[in-house]
Amino acid sequence: MTTKRQLIEQMFVECGVNGWEYDIQPEEKQKALTRLDALMAELAGRGMALGYNAPDEIGGGDLDDELGVPDQAFYGLAVLGAERLSPTMGKTQSVATRQALTAAMKAVRSAALVLVPDQAVGNMRVGSGNRWWFGR
Structure with a gap:
């Protein structure tokens, strides 16, 4: 469970701040959680619903809550989240990280496409010769 x-x-x-080198305060992690909640709400608004375990209000969740997104989107979300987080810390992303953002977003989009529910009736998709029957 992630x-x-x-x-x-x-x-x-991804921002260049490693927890074992720098003392990341709990308040900083809570602010990052708030940014993550806002980012995931924005992505859902763009049609990229990933199954994120969203709290009732932005920033209202807990750091130890299950993430709920597919593992294939993990790194992409980390890079995208770092892009949103780094200016608040006075950091700039490396060229390699910015280039990785394009590939990361492709992974996030493909993970969102996998989660689109299939419209099926029985074993055959609607529109594939299968008709909706009302009555009987």
């Missing part, structure tokens, strides 16, 4: 804490720690790593 937690929100693991994603946030990876976001800090």
